[in-house]
Amino acid sequence: MTVLAATLLSVCTPASADPAHDARLEGSVQTALSLNRMLNPFRIEVAVEGPRARLSGEVENDVERQLAEHVALATRGIEQVDNQLRVNAELVERPLELRAYAQRLEDATLAAVIRARLLWSKITEKAAIEVQSNEGVVTLRGKVDSAEAKELAGVVARTTDGVHLVNNLVSLDTAAMAKARETPVDVPSGPQPSDSWVVDKIENSFRFSRNLDVLNIKVTSDHGMVRLTGEVVSSEQKSIAVDIARQIIGVRGVDADLLKVATKVEG
Structure with missing residues (x-):
């Protein structure tokens, strides 16, 4: 192959030869945009090729347009953003159900974060605690085997970013408490994680x-x-x-x- 042919081939070849990698990056950018409380009401389309992301769609103002670009750039693997988002001031009149959907998504995310934090704790990992969030007001329900677990569940919820108020309705299970007393404190319940x-x-x-x-x-x-x-x-x-x-x-x-x-x- 001549030098000229090799040069032409390199110019014509797409920047990314790994569609699966691009798809994963595209999903990461889309998720980051969806989880942003200012951006999740808007339909923003993402296309990724190599380290470059293209954003298209409409937002209400230029602040949101620039924010979307910053969110994309903050995603690991994205080095450039082609920001094709259009500003449409009339979007302020968009149906309220889209804003309501965004709030439901945020509440679902908040509840999932709290559930995950409870699962990571050696004190509450096996506790059957139900977590619900409504506009940042979190309600905890269920039964636990110790007062420490009930208190920790409340602390985890209260200290989670985005929570405004916690209703800790978790109750103590007397039978489970009696069984828990038979197990020495801090005895590992499973294999040591990495x-x-x-x-x-x-x-x-x-x-x-x-x-x-x-x-x-x-x-x-x-x-x-x-x-x-x-x-x-x-x-x-x-x-x-x-x-x-x-x-x-x-x-x-x-x-x-x-x-x-x-x-x-x-x-």
């Missing part, structure tokens, strides 16, 4: 918490012995981080000696 699983669940719990600046906290684990390093803005944040990490399944201990509290600089 360190990568433990780190992932701690980091996600931090990310879903409204009380933490997670960008400055690094989490590592060695056979369930967790170390937190970095910096937080207050001793309260440090305590919250330790408490969240300590109750994750598979965590045997938490070392936070290197998680420093930022020193305030007098201006």
Whole structure:
């Protein structure tokens, strides 16, 4: 093959030769747009080719147009965005059911986040707790085998970003409480999860918490012995981080000696 032919072939070949990878990236961008409370009412179409995403559709104003581009760029694997979104001010008159649908989607996401956090906790992993959210007001129902599990369920819900109010209607199951007393506290109920699983669940719990600046906290684990390093803005944040990490399944201990509290600089 001549140099000229090779050059022409490279120009004519699409930037991406992996349609499956493009489809996964497209799904990731679409999900990120759908989960954004400002953007989820709008029908935004996404097409991905290699590291480039194309956005098309209509939004109400230029703020939302730029936000959609930022959300797409924040998706791992996307390096360029062809923003073809059109601004249509008349969308403010769109049927209210679309806004209602967006709220239902947000409530469903919020409830799913809380359920996941409860499943990751060694205290509530097996608790039959029903989670419902209505415009950020969360209701918990079900029965648990300890007062600690009931209290933790309320704490997990209250500290989840996006929750405005929690109705903790979880009740105590006396028969299950009596059976639970026969099992020593902190006895593992299953195989030890991998360190990568433990780190992932701690980091996600931090990310879903409204009380933490997670960008400055690094989490590592060695056979369930967790170390937190970095910096937080207050001793309260440090305590919250330790408490969240300590109750994750598979965590045997938490070392936070290197998680420093930022020193305030007098201006």
